Structures are given as C-alpha cells and as structure tokens.
C-alpha cells in the first residue's frame with residue numbers, strides 16, 4: 001500500500017530525514033511516534049505528495065511519486081491536520097464543511113445538490129453529530145471539530161486516512177471520544193496512519209508502530225514488539241516504563 005525506499009530529505013545542508021525504509025500493508029493501521037522535530041509531519045507531507053524526497057522513492061497505492069499525477073493519489077487519501085482545520089471557514093454550517101470533502105474543496109461557491117447534502121447528513125448522523133449539523137463550524141468544541149474533519153475525510157470513501165496529532169488540544173473526555181471514532185476504520189477497510197507524541201493514544205485498533213528520532217527510524221513493526229520501555233526511552237530520551245492495560249500502552253516517567 002505504501003513503500004518508502006531509502007528516502008532522504010535535505011534542506012539547507014540539514015538532513016531532516018535519513019534513509020527511511022518502510023512498507024505499510026493493507027489492513028494495517030500505523031502510528032508514527034517521535035519527539036518534536038523528529039520528522040513525522042515531513043513524512044506525512046511526502047505521503048500526500050506535498051514534499052518530494054531529495055533522494056529515494058515513494059510508492060502509494062501503486063503510484064510511484066515523480067511519475068504519476070499526485071492529485072489522483074490524493075483522491076484516495078483523507079488528510080486530517082490542524083492546518084486543514086485552519087483553512088476551513090468557521091462561519092460555514094457543519095454539514096457543508098463535511099460535504100466539501102466529496103469535492104476536495106475548502107468551501108462551496110455553488111449550489112449543493114440534494115444528494116450531497118443527504119450524504120453529509122448521513123455521515124454526521126453516523127458520528128452522532130446530527131444535533132450540530134446546521135451550526136457554524138466555529139461554534140463547535142475542539143473535539144467536535146476534529147470529528148467533523150473525520151466525517152469530511154470519510155465521506156469521499158478514501159483508502160487511506162492520515163491524521164497528524166488529531167488529539168492535540170483535546171481534554172481527556174474529548175480525546176477518548178475521538179479515539180472511539182477511530183474504531184470505525186476496522187469496519188470499512190480503510191488504513192490509518194496516525195502521528196502523535198502520546199503513547200496512550202495507541203488504542204487497540206493500531207497494529208504497527210514506527211519510532212522516529214532525529215529523522216531516522218529507530219524501529220518499526222508490530223506494536224507489542226516496538227512499544228517497549230527501552231525503545232520509548234531511546235526515542236524520547238527520558239527514562240520511562242510502559243505498561244499494557246486493556247490492550248493499550250500507558251507510560252510512566254521513572
């Protein structure tokens with residue numbers, strides 16, 4: 001599904017990514033974990049074709065970047081990030097924001113067909129957001145806005161959804177509500193790639209983890225093998241203990 005082969009990214013003589021090799025397969029859900037500035041967002045931007053490697057190759061859904069139209073690939077990817085939220089119009093009604101996902105627009109400047117409105121309503125209904133569908137996006141809580149972004153990504157039936165720190169800024173209650181919504185990915189065969197700083201967000205849905213430090217992969221593979229105290233210690237350079245409870249890792253600084 002996704003293959004990065006000897007990928008390097010250099011800017012102003014600085015190596016931001018070094019020798020990234022990874023293969024993510026259909027049916028897997030990946031977490032990319034690493035400190036601030038370790039290169040997580042740079043990898044996501046590359047997967048969306050917004051950045052190109054200085055060296056190496058990237059293949060997404062059978063398309064080889066550099067010899068394909070990246071806009072075609074992007075149609076099959078839902079990308080959820082804070083910067084997308086900031087580009088949307090906070091005075092637009094929620095259902096309209098969700099409907100734009102079908103077209104890849106940021107907002108509508110034309111009449112919206114009834115079937116599109118109905119599809120957006122249905123999406124919001126599935127995510128228990130019907131009660132806010134006519135409200136302006138700006139009136140929603142941070143957590144509800146993130147769920148709207150998720151509905152907006154899901155409406156176009158993508159094969160991959162990429163989320164960059166979706167729980168940033170959410171309180172415990174909102175975070176857990178958003179994490180519950182991720183479980184729906186198991187039902188409709190979408191693969192998830194999820195960036196975070198927080199081990200606790202690795203809910204049972206996730207199968208694989210990549211640990212990144214200073215632009216290099218420290219380790220990657222099945223989450224139970226990767227999320228050990230020693231490896232997390234190495235990634236964040238702080239002594240920690242990982243404990244598993246309800247198939248979810250919890251971190252304690254020691």
Ligand SMILES: Nc1ncnc2c1ncn2[C@@H]1O[C@H](COP(=O)(O)OP(=O)(O)OP(=O)(O)O)[C@@H](O)[C@H]1O
Nearest residue numbers: 011012016034035036037038039040041042043197
């Ligand atoms: N286009 C660019 N030009 C110059 N430097 C860049 C560019 N893109 C990223 N960087 C630098 O590369 C490093 C990695 O950035 P990136 O945003 O990928 O890290 P991150 O792991 O997502 O960080 P955070 O967790 O803080 O969001 C940072 O030091 C950043 O300043």
